[in-house]
Amino acid sequence: MSLATASAQGEPSLRTVLLKYFDSQGFIFFTNYKSYKAQQIAENPHVALLFFWSSLERQVKIRGKATKISTAESLKYFITRPRGSQLGAWCSEQSSVISSRQILEMEFEEVRRKFAQGEVPLPSFWGGYRVVPHYFEFWQGRPNRLHDRFSYTIKDGKTWNIQRLAP
Numbered sequence: 001m002s003l004a005t006a007s008a009q010g011e012p013s014l015r016t017v018l019l020k021y022f023d024s025q026g027f028i029f030f031t032n033y034k035s036y037k038a039q040q041i042a043e044n045p046h047v048a049l050l051f052f053w054s055s056l057e058r059q060v061k062i063r064g065k066a067t068k069i070s071t072a073e074s075l076k077y078f079i080t081r082p083r084g085s086q087l088g089a090w091c092s093e094q095s096s097v098i099s100s101r102q103i104l105e106m107e108f109e110e111v112r113r114k115f116a117q118g119e120v121p122l123p124s125f126w127g128g129y130r131v132v133p134h135y136f137e138f139w140q141g142r143p144n145r146l147h148d149r150f151s152y153t154i155k156d157g158k159t160w161n162i163q164r165l166a167p
C-alpha cells in the first residue's frame with residue numbers, strides 16, 4: 001500500500017509499505033522507528049493509505065492516525081520473519097545517508113557474526129504502527145467517467161456515515 005505522511009509544517013512524503021495485517025482497530029505495517037516516515041509520524045500522526053488495483057479500476061483511500069504497536073506485538077511478527085530479514089533490520093539505519101553499498105554489506109556481516117548463536121533479538125528501533133482509520137473512500141471506475149465513489153466517515157467513534165461523492 002502507499003503510505004503518505006506529513007511533517008508538522010505539512011510537507012508530504014509518500015512511499016510503499018507492506019500491509020502486514022489488519023484487525024478491528026486498524027491497519028498494521030512494520031518499519032524502522034528512526035526512518036524518515038517515523039520522524040514525520042512523531043511530529044504529525046495523521047497519515048493516509050492508498051490501495052490501487054489497475055486491472056479492477058479500483059482504489060481505496062484511507063485517512064487515519066498512526067500509533068506504535070506494543071513491543072510484544074512487534075516481537076510476535078519479528079520472530080516469524082526469515083533470519084536474513086531479522087539481521088537486515090539490525091544493520092539498516094533506514095533513511096540515513098550511507099557512503100557505499102559496501103558499508104551496508106559489512107554491517108550485515110558484523111551483525112551476522114554478533115548474533116551467530118541463537119535467536120536474533122528484536123531491535124528497539126524496529127516495530128509496527130497501527131493506522132486507526134476515521135475515513136475511507138471506495139472508488140470504482142465506470143464507463144463515461146461516471147465512476148462510483150463512496151465515502152465512509154466515522155461519527156461519534158463507532159457508526160460510519162456513508163455518502164456518494166461526485167466523480
Ligand SMILES: Cc1cc2nc3c(=O)[nH]c(=O)nc-3n(C[C@H](O)[C@H](O)[C@H](O)COP(=O)(O)O)c2cc1C
Pocket residue numbers: 013014015016017018019029030031032035036037038094095
Ligand atoms: C513493494 C515494497 C514494499 C515495501 N515494504 C516496506 C515495509 O513494509 N516497511 C518499510 O519500512 N519499507 C518498505 N519498503 C521501502 C519503503 O518504500 C521506503 O523506501 C522505506 O520505508 C524508507 O522510507 P522513508 O525514508 O520515507 O521512511 C517497501 C518498498 C517496496 C517497493
